[in-house]
Each structure stands twice: as structure tokens, then as C-alpha cells.
Amino acid sequence: MRKHVHALGGASLLLGVSIIATQAQVLEPTTPPEPPEFAAQSEPNFVGVSEILGFEALDEYHEPEWVTENFVEPGLLPPVEERLPAEPMVYKTSNMPDGIGVYGDVMRHVIGGRPEGWNYIGGQSQGWGGIDIGLSECLTRTGPLFMVNADELEPLPNLAKSWEWSEDGHELTMHLIEGAKWSDGDPFDSEDIMFFWEDNVLDSNVSPLNGATPETFGTGTTLEAVDEYTIKWTFQEERPTQYLYQMAYGTFCPGPSHILKPEHPNYSDNTYEEYKNAFPPDYLNIPVMGGWVPVEYRAEDIIVMRRNPYYWKVDEEGNQLPYLDELHYRLSTWADRDVQTVAGSADFSNLEQPESFVESLRRSAEETAPARLQFGARTIGYALQMNLSANGWGDPDEREQAVRELNRELDFRKAVTSAVDRQRLGNSLVQGPFTAIYPGGLYAGTPFYDRESTAYYPFDLEGANAVLDEMGLEDTDGNGIRNFPEGGEDIEITLLANTDYATDTNVAEAVIAMMQPLGIRVVANFQSGTSRDDSAAAGQFDWQIVRQGAEVASVVQNTVALAPVGPRTHTFHRAGPDGELDLMPFEQELVDIVNEFIATSDTEERVDLMHEFQQVYTENVFAVGLTQYPGALIINKRFANVPAGTPIFQYNWAEDSVIRERLYVPEDQQTDAALFPNTLPGEPGSDGPTEGEPS
Numbered sequence: 185m186r187k188h189v190h191a192l193g194g195a196s197l198l199l200g201v202s203i204i205a206t207q208a209q210v211l212e213p214t215t216p217p218e219p220p221e222f223a224a225q226s227e228p229n230f231v232g233v234s235e236i237l238g239f240e241a242l243d244e245y246h247e248p249e250w251v252t253e254n255f256v257e258p259g260l261l262p263p264v265e266e267r268l269p270a271e272p273m274v275y276k277t278s279n280m281p282d283g284i285g286v287y288g289d290v291m292r293h294v295i296g297g298r299p300e301g302w303n304y305i306g307g308q309s310q311g312w313g314g315i316d317i318g319l320s321e322c323l324t325r326t327g328p329l330f331m332v333n334a335d336e337l338e339p340l341p342n343l344a345k346s347w348e349w350s351e352d353g354h355e356l357t358m359h360l361i362e363g364a365k366w367s368d369g370d371p372f373d374s375e376d377i378m379f380f381w382e383d384n385v386l387d388s389n390v391s392p393l394n395g396a397t398p399e400t401f402g403t404g405t406t407l408e409a410v411d412e413y414t415i416k417w418t419f420q421e422e423r424p425t426q427y428l429y430q431m432a433y434g435t436f437c438p439g440p441s442h443i444l445k446p447e448h449p450n451y452s453d454n455t456y457e458e459y460k461n462a463f464p465p466d467y468l469n470i471p472v473m474g475g476w477v478p479v480e481y482r483a484e485d486i487i488v489m490r491r492n493p494y495y496w497k498v499d500e501e502g503n504q505l506p507y508l509d510e511l512h513y514r515l516s517t518w519a520d521r522d523v524q525t526v527a528g529s530a531d532f533s534n535l536e537q538p539e540s541f542v543e544s545l546r547r548s549a550e551e552t553a554p555a556r557l558q559f560g561a562r563t564i565g566y567a568l569q570m571n572l573s574a575n576g577w578g579d580p581d582e583r584e585q586a587v588r589e590l591n592r593e594l595d596f597r598k599a600v601t602s603a604v605d606r607q608r609l610g611n612s613l614v615q616g617p618f619t620a621i622y623p624g625g626l627y628a629g630t631p632f633y634d635r636e637s638t639a640y641y642p643f644d645l646e647g648a649n650a651v652l653d654e655m656g657l658e659d660t661d662g663n664g665i666r667n668f669p670e671g672g673e674d675i676e677i678t679l680l681a682n683t684d685y686a687t688d689t690n691v692a693e694a695v696i697a698m699m700q701p702l703g704i705r706v707v708a709n710f711q712s713g714t715s716r717d718d719s720a721a722a723g724q725f726d727w728q729i730v731r732q733g734a735e736v737a738s739v740v741q742n743t744v745a746l747a748p749v750g751p752r753t754h755t756f757h758r759a760g761p762d763g764e765l766d767l768m769p770f771e772q773e774l775v776d777i778v779n780e781f782i783a784t785s786d787t788e789e790r791v792d793l794m795h796e797f798q799q800v801y802t803e804n805v806f807a808v809g810l811t812q813y814p815g816a817l818i819i820n821k822r823f824a825n826v827p828a829g830t831p832i833f834q835y836n837w838a839e840d841s842v843i844r845e846r847l848y849v850p851e852d853q854q855t856d857a858a859l860f861p862n863t864l865p866g867e868p869g870s871d872g873p874t875e876g877e878p879s
């Protein structure tokens with residue numbers, strides 16, 4: 185059989201070349217080895233959603249004494265009951281590991297990212313590490329679902345306190361919390377929702393952080409405001425409950441329309457770039473719905489956040505949350521986050537870089553260790569993603585276009601995956617039972633994973649080389665690098681990776697080295713997190729090393745990210761300038777499977793669909809899996825109410841899952857680390873917090 189390279193653009197170096205199909209016996213997949221035993225160190229106490237929280241009016245409400253004395257009594261702030269919604273969210277005491285908390289103290293975070301500004305829905309990153317998670321509240325919430333019974337699994341209500349489906353299943357009516365306010369006292373209502381949807385999600389000139397696009401909520405889906413506190417979704421699908429997960433962090437978290445709207449190009453003379461950048465890091469006191477407001481920013485040093493006096497969640501005794509008055513975000517490195525948290529000079533880390541595992545474990549095992557460290561399941565992993573758009577996404581030059589066409593060849597992807605020695609790669613990060621061979625697709629730690637449906641191409645350098653020979657990709661000029669056919673150039677591929685993490689660059693270096701004996705020159709294109717994210721979103725990469733998202737760790741969260749279901753939803757295959765995707769047949773299959781998964785709530789059918797997904801994904805090497813391993817939550821021992829078994833990553837990162845607004849520090853263990861004690865956020869855009877008037 186002779187096979188033709190398909191989908192060649194006019195500029196292609198491969199143009200018109202036909203190649204001989206590889207022999208069937210070369211590079212046959214097998215099932216992957218069982219991952220080494222590594223038991224999670226603590227299990228969640230499983231409960232139903234209604235055992236965690238509800239919405240109700242309580243007889244009385246409380247706040248920290250200094251808020252009453254310095255702000256309410258002098259008339260600077262309305263009494264707490266007037267600041268809360270009619271029915272605040274109430275956390276159930278029985279689900280709090282240590283019960284009702286006390287006010288005070290600080291959680292000291294360290295991050296390796298840097299804030300671009302505060303316009304989350306306009307596409308700006310706040311530097312990660314949970315800052316945006318602390319500022320933003322979303323229609324639903326999924327981080328804490330790790331503790332919800334499997335048979336009751338559905339997103340927690342949040343800004344949407346309840347919802348119901350129409351009889352035909354095409355309409356979803358959501359009821360927003362009533363009478364809640366942004367941290368500056370401005371009412372929160374459906375106008376905020378509609379501004380997010382119409383002017384940020386539907387407006388393709390805006391790319392909200394974490395990538396909400398219309399198709400994120402289903403092709404043809406519409407949203408309208410029924411009244412101040414009611415919104416209505418209309419879906420093409422019948423009862424697609426899966427989209428409730430997309431309404432959680434990070435794809436449906438509205439911003440303060442009263443502040444953002446006047447800067448949006450539809451309502452001002454601003455360009456889209458000016459809108460995006462209208463709230464730089466030194467714009468303080470941006471109104472939020474989250475527990476804490478940024479009140480101080482010192483470049484390359486720290487971001488300080490103070491309690492939101494209008495926060496709309498309480499405990500069963502009516503104490504307004506959060507219990508913690510202040511959050512710190514030290515602007516340092518991700519590795520420093522581990523080091524400082526283990527040492528006790530910071531409070532919280534997701535131990536996710538295997539290079540730090542051994543030292544962190546050793547130090548945390550000491551009796552005097554200030555922090556506890558607990559490993560969870562293998563839900564952190566890396567893949568090599570090839571740019572599969574041959575349609576002009578990212579405006580490729582001739583070489584880049586030729587690489588993309590090569591990326592679209594199954595034999596090429598098979599050769600690349602077979603040239604990766606995953607055992608060696610994992611061991612180069614850390615020795616021991618942590619890392620496991622990851623062929624690609626779903627992680628072994630998810631309930632939807634099925635080993636038998638996983639096609640694993642074992643390390644076989646010889647076979648890989650033979651396949652490339654048969655593709656006609658030979659080293660015609662004898663310099664050790666294969667050439668494109670017909671006297672073409674050396675095959676040189678750039679590899680985009682994030683320099684904020686040692687693991688990302690180490691994994692990238694390993695891949696670069698492993699491609700050398702395959703005769704492929706891979707050149708590092710290492711960029712800081714923010715510019716990496718921008719390059720990736722713009723389609724400016726040949727290959728990229730990626731620490732993957734919740735879609736492969738949980739399947740139900742971020743499901744739409746599993747395949748290119750929309751023109752702009754996917755990480756490595758998007759539409760070109762004409763808005764069209766150029767899906768290969770197996771990709772269309774993946775899209776169909778994902779859409780079917782979204783459209784059904786039949787458990788067995790869903791399991792079968794994901795097995796099929798895994799098979800199509802791995803047989804076709806949609807992306808090249810590299811390594812998967814567990815992460816550990818490190819948290820200072822003085823914090824109470826840390827839920828058992830909190831994973832660092834599953835439906836969301838631990839900063840969400842741990843429910844920070846319920847964490848507290850018992851009085852006798854509180855520190856004096858607060859930088860702005862007894863202050864509250866100031867007016868939006870004003871300089872720093874306000875002290876009130878001590879009475």
C-alpha cells in the first residue's frame with residue numbers, strides 16, 4: 185500500500201512526496217506496565233454536597249471586633265447583616281474538621297509567577313498559586329468535590345445558589361445569591377454575569393484567563409438574564425449537566441462590571457489591549473467576590489490581601505468568613521515555595537516538582553517540622569504536545585508549516601513516542617516509586633482510566649529510526665540530522681517550555697536529548713510562564729512541554745479540553761484565520777466521543793466512552809505522554825480545618841479544594857505576621873488599605 189502525505193499547504197517542503205507505509209509489525213503498542221505502588225497518605229471523609237453547605241438566613245451575624253469598632257461604629261461600613269446577602273452561604277459545622285473557627289492571622293503563600301494585572305476576565309494572569317482563586321468566585325465550585333460521594337457527584341452551588349432544568353432538558357435556570365455585594369459594596373447581580381458573557385466570552389477579541397470561549401459551554405449555547413438574580417441557559421444538548429463543571433473555576437468567574445465595563449472597547453475609546461491592561465498590579469483594591477482583596481503590591485516582593493468586608497459566606501454561628509484576615513503572596517520562585525513552607529517561613533505549598541520531593545520528605549518527617557506533608561494520587565503529569573494545526577493558526581513560516589505537517593503524520597508521532605525512554609526520564613526527576621510511565625491520555629489516578637484501553641509504545645529507538653527511514657526522512661547531508669524529503673532542510677523543531685518550573689525545563693531537556701539519537705534536532709524555546717502562556721495561546725510553537733490540566737486528572741472537570749470541540753477551546757489544535765479547524769479523522773472521533781460523553785449522564789455509557797477515548801487517543805498518539813506522579817500538600821501545622829485527603833490537584837488546585845475561607849489558626853498559635861493589622865480594603869484604585877477610625 186502506498187500512502188500519500190495529506191493536507192499539504194502550498195509552502196510545504198513535503199509537497200508532492202509520496203512515502204511508503206511502514207511495515208505493520210514495527211512499533212506495535214502494548215499495554216503499559218502497572219504503575220509502582222504508591223498509596224495516598226490520607227483518604228477524604230466522603231459526604232454529600234448538602235452536608236458541606238447550604239444557603240439560609242441566620243438569626244444573627246458576627247464579624248471581627250475590630251471591624252465593628254473601627255469601621256461599623258464610626259459609620260464607615262454598614263452593619264454586617266446589611267453587608268451580607270439575604271441568604272448567605274452557610275458552611276456546616278459537622279463538615280469542618282476542627283469546627284467553628286476564630287478570627288485572625290495570615291496565610292503566607294509564595295509564588296513563582298508574576299501578576300500582569302487584575303483583569304482576570306480580560307485575560308490577565310495574577311501570578312497563579314491561588315491568588316486568582318482567592319479573588320474570584322464562580323457560578324459553581326468544584327475544588328472540594330474530592331470529598332463528595334461518587335454517586336452524588338455534582339458541582340457545588342456558589343454564586344449560583346440553585347438551579348433547575350426545564351422539562352425538555354434544554355434550559356437551565358440559575359438563581360444567583362440575592363443581595364450579595366462586591367468588596368466595595370456595589371451590588372452583585374446578573375449584569376455582572378451578562379457583561380462577562382457578552383463582552384468577554386462571546387467577544388472573540390477578548391481571551392479570558394483560563395480560556396473561556398462560547399464552545400466551552402457547548403456549541404450554540406445561549407445565556408440570558410431573566411431578572412436581577414436569575415439567568416437562563418439554553419443548550420442544544422439535552423440536560424448537559426457536564427457544563428456545570430465549566431461554570432466553576434476557571435471558566436465562569438465574572439468580574440466587577442461596574443469597574444471593568446467603562447474600560448471595555450464596546451463602552452469606551454479603548455483598544456482591546458488597553459482594556460486588558462487597564463488594571464495593572466499597582467491598581468489596588470480591585471473589587472472582588474472572593475474572600476480577600478489585594479491592598480498592597482511591591483514589585484518583585486509581595487502582594488498583600490485583606491479580608492473582604494462584604495464576603496457572603498458564614499459559618500453556622502453566623503460568623504462572617506473568612507476567618508483569616510490576611511493573605512501574603514511572596515513573589516519568588518516555585519521551588520522556594522516548597523523550601524519555605526517546609527522550613528516554616530511560608531504556610532502552603534503544592535509539592536509538585538519531583539526534584540524537591542526527597543529533601544522535603546526528609547525535613548517534614550522530623551518531629552519538629554513546622555509543616556505537615558501528605559501525598560495524594562498520581563494526578564500531576566507532563567506531555568509533549570505537537571502543534572496539529574496546519575491551517576495557519578499562529579501564522580507559521582515555511583519551516584513551521586512543514587513541521588506541523590510532519591506532526592500530523594501518525595508514523596512520525598509513533599516514532600517520536602517510541603524514542604522516549606519514560607523510565608529514564610522519570611528517574612532523572614526523582615528516584616523511587618513516585619513517577620510512572622505515562623503513555624498519554626487519562627492519568628492512571630482517575631476512575632475513568634483503563635489500562636487495557638491504553639496503547640503504550642514502549643521505548644524502541646531502533647524501531648523508531650526504522651519508521652522515519654521508511655517515511656523518507658533521511659539524513660541526506662550526513663550531519664546527524666534527518667532531512668525533509670527531496671533534499672529538504674534539516675528537521676529542526678522548536679520546543680516551547682516554561683522556565684518558571686525546574687521540572688518543565690528538565691522534562692524538556694530530557695526530550696531534547698532523547699530526540700538526538702532519532703536524528704531530530706529539537707531546539708529549546710524556553711520562556712517565562714507568562715510569555716509561554718501567550719505563545720501557546722497564540723499557536724506559536726512547534727512542540728510544547730505541558731503540565732496538563734484537570735481534564736486528564738478528573739475527566740469531568742474541563743471535559744471540553746479533552747479534544748478540539750470548538751475552534752478555540754483546545755491547547756494544541758485550533759482554527760486558523762478562517763475560523764475552521766482541520767481535524768484529522770481520529771481527532772473527529774475524539775471530538776465525537778467527548779460530545780457524547782457530555783450529552784449523556786448514563787454512568788456505564790460514560791465509562792465505555794472514556795475507554796474508547798483513551799484507546800483512540802493513545803493509539804494515534806494524540807499527544808506524547810511522558811511522566812505522571814503524585815503531589816503532596818504541604819501546610820503549616822498551625823492551620824485548623826484542613827480537610828482530610830485534600831489532593832493538590834484534581835478538580836482544581838488545592839488552594840480551592842482546601843476551602844481557605846474556613847481555615848483558621850487557634851488563638852494560642854496565631855502569629856503577628858500581619859502587615860496591615862486591623863485594616864480593610866480601600867476604595868477601588870486607591871493606595872493601600874484603610875485603617876478606619878479607632879473608636
Ligand code: GLA
Nearest residue numbers: 312313314518534536837839
Ligand atoms: C500554579 C502552581 C500550582 C497551583 C496553581 C494554582 O500553577 O504551580 O501548584 O498553585 O498555580 O493556580
